[in-house]
Amino acid sequence: MTQTDKLDLSVQIGSLTLPNPVGVASGTFGYGEEYAPLLDVNTLGALYTKAVTLEPRAGNPAPRLADTPAGMLNSIGLANPGMEAFITDKLPFLRTLGCPVIVNVAGSTEDDYALVVERLGSEDGLGGYEINISCPNVAHGGMAFGTDPALVERLVKRLVSIRDRAPGAASRRPVIVKLSPNVTDIGLIARAAEAGGADALSCINTLVGMVIDTKRKRPVLARGTGGLSGPAVLPVGVAVVYKVSRAVAIPVIGLGGISCADDALQYLLAGAVAVQVGTAIFSRPETPLEVLGGIRDFMEREGVSEVRCIRELL
């Protein structure tokens, strides 16, 4: 038996140390303020922001949400205030938080991504970048980047070199690449990101899905298809993390369908060093903290004192 106060929950992502392995997933937690009244954001392992793009984006037409069996579809379309408004309106609050903040970066072209990473390099208070090459809900960029290994490697290489040239500590911020499960061989894409110099990978983004309203005889989502998330995708995410964490040497952050500690532990056993909770926050905002509690309990029960050693139990 291990004592709770002796548990080492910290996780290393490149040069960044996360205080614990449970973060909140991009797009499900806004920019931190929205959920602050409902759970203590400071106790999170990491906060991954909603995607930030170069220009402001209004997002896709409504409806943008649909219910599915044990899951949901979204087609938000990267709605966000844009890089500059992010810096002036969102970053000040984020800087006050006690948890690492990782900015999810998206774009339509390589230049878009590059300009955002470059600009954010001169702002402090950020823990790292999560490069979203896997959003299924935009016409250009997004997932298109995430399916071609050569493109992935080139983009990542470019972003890493921009990061390297940033002033001070910003030059050591980890570049995390977020992968799409909508590919034939995710191992290839993972290795391309690693070859490009990524410090870590996040798996998985949403699956492509569609719901049709049979009364109105049209897709529920205005855009037709959307991204499937929630418990329904849990086994897909676990299989991906199991595969990817064996295909690369860099750390893998697991997400997709986590709604309780047992789900998170599946990811950690499968090979993830950390996890993110997304959709489950909508159902139950306290989920991330409950997940963390359950991971602690597991470590005590199993006599594992370092969270990074959980994967060795499999």
Next chain:
Amino acid sequence: MTQTDKLDLSVQIGSLTLPNPVGVASGTFGYGEEYAPLLDVNTLGALYTKAVTLEPRAGNPAPRLADTPAGMLNSIGLANPGMEAFITDKLPFLRTLGCPVIVNVAGSTEDDYALVVERLGSEDGLGGYEINISCPNVAHGGMAFGTDPALVERLVKRLVSIRDRAPGAASRRPVIVKLSPNVTDIGLIARAAEAGGADALSCINTLVGMVIDTKRKRPVLARGTGGLSGPAVLPVGVAVVYKVSRAVAIPVIGLGGISCADDALQYLLAGAVAVQVGTAIFSRPETPLEVLGGIRDFMEREGVSEVRCIRELL
């Protein structure tokens, strides 16, 4: 309002006419005998058999099943008695049925597929072939075939030409190609199958998934990963059918997660000409007949007298 007795539920798949659009999916209905006490097999639109391979296969080690949120994993591994035993032990019963029987064919090599289609060509009592190039649960063949357009086209071309040379009516049996959703662009594979001469496509086979038993700290399935099916995958299947039915001119048969008439209607509106019910049969054996009843009700309500016209409502 349309009168029930005036409804035309028949569906054309190449030269084969299905009496109605609701079939039972390969692997979930054995070879028909098993479920015969529980529902009237004769009223089905089609019965797709468990996969038949050249040689008998014991299948994968146990456990082969796992529960997932609104779904399940299987790693049966194409366990089947082999082609010859199928002909002697299973086909006689299948021949007594009033519904079309479509044999699901699998193999490790192109020759395997070819030999099975060749041999079955000299047996009567079969309505068609469903070529399974999408099973995620075997080490060789299976899904590997389903992810490479060139391989798909070549295999389909060969099987079609074997089918064409069969004696009598067997030379007109439709060759249906069953696709895997575990690919970057299913439209490519679909067009390859069409170019090879396929008469129709079935979408989707299972997604790759894994469940880890956190108490025993090992995957629940002996083989690690398995195929995800059931309601959880419904939105994935509908999105695939929507895409594929717009990418090819041949009919598409929709399946994946159908558990009620509304689910089936989503597929028909998305562009499928027919559907298959799989996993839901395990939960509730009468599901296929309930689905058919619900499709009739919809047609009456909407004043659609031919089932093939449902897709035009979208």
Next chain:
Amino acid sequence: MKRFDARITALRSVATGYRELRYEWPADLPPPSPGRFFTVRAGGRYDPVLRRPFAFSAWSPGGAGEPAEASFIFQVRGRGTRYLAELDTGDTIDVLGPLGTGFGKPRRGSRPVLVAGGIGLGPMLYLANALSIDARDGLCEAPVLALGFRTASLIPDVAMPEGTVICTDDGSAGYRGTVTGWLEGYDPGAPPYLYACGPSAMMAAVGAMAAARRAPYEAALEQWMACGVGACAGCAVRLRTGQYIKACVDGPVYDGNLVDWGAML
């Protein structure tokens, strides 16, 4: 705003397919104002994933050892509301609220005209009751609540404020015709201040009248929601300006004269 497990104190049928549910309101939360809403988990652990939003239909302070209570009226539509309808007094529901921005106050001297149909009933009842008090205090003219139903048997068994107008499509009770038909011929006797909640077609029709009469119009919209707190951008509503705003925080009550009714239908 808080997430809490609330004890159900009453659940009853108020009309065919409609229920009223009352639950205990935590002592440390302020009373929700009319037009605000809450979300509830309406099912098991997984399914449905999305919480269901409902508008408050009443709130009572309790006292004398009795807890405060919030109420809502809901229509049984799909699996979420079916789940709620099958609960019993004493069961708990998982509530997140109060959420959103409620109705604004009418201009002094104006006549609040409240139009509701279907599931819009609850919030409009709550608002009408609140405005009746305001009218007594001289802050506005006495409100008029106009409710539309297909037929008399759908009229809910709930206390309605004085001066409520009932419209039925088939004339089986009150005015024969739609509530917007009634509104067309209605003379408010003072500058009208319009409020509406109900089917999109009704809301859009009221919107056209508001525009024609240049009347202020507050419209409560129904929109799919995921987070309910402004974090996901899933509930975006398009304004005439082309701008999207969030139904869950900026709404669910909007300036009806800015809503792009075309995009809503």
Next chain:
Amino acid sequence: MKRFDARITALRSVATGYRELRYEWPADLPPPSPGRFFTVRAGGRYDPVLRRPFAFSAWSPGGAGEPAEASFIFQVRGRGTRYLAELDTGDTIDVLGPLGTGFGKPRRGSRPVLVAGGIGLGPMLYLANALSIDARDGLCEAPVLALGFRTASLIPDVAMPEGTVICTDDGSAGYRGTVTGWLEGYDPGAPPYLYACGPSAMMAAVGAMAAARRAPYEAALEQWMACGVGACAGCAVRLRTGQYIKACVDGPVYDGNLVDWGAML
């Protein structure tokens, strides 16, 4: 075999974490023999997708206007059994059964020795009661039922046949030690005919003894199932021969001497 909606006639707790549930048995189905099982939908429409299998623990013919009843004893383990535990008398459950191949008859003159632990209790009780009647008819020696528990408080409150041996790991009741420990020292006084159902380790230990004594051994195994009727090959169990057979139709009772216990653990 049939799928039917069955009314629950009784549901009670029989030990910490164990329930006994009785339900109406359709008049047109034959009584299920010991060792056979049924599956039940244990949750909502979607979840869990897989029906849960349970062995019969008793069956009574009813009569005098009373319907026949089937019973089972279950341990509350996960979401499916939690769902069942929360049902009430009068609720219905969705049953598919009877399924599988039950226990065979012991050889004439042999002593049936029944070993059970945990969730193996139900089917073994049912079998012991049936064999007691056979013994009275001279078809075999009086059966001995040996039940293993961690501690006395886990012993279920159910009628047990005469001659039942209770073993507790901590000695708080009956024999101190495991049921296989007891079995080791037991002299059946006639050629033993072994039956077992319970944890895999226990089943394997009994298997080793059966092999050592060259005794017949019928073992009821637990195996994940999807269809329950032989259609999916999901429940395959590997025999020593390397062959896979289906737990749902060929089992759940097997010739324990053919089971590859190594592959089961």
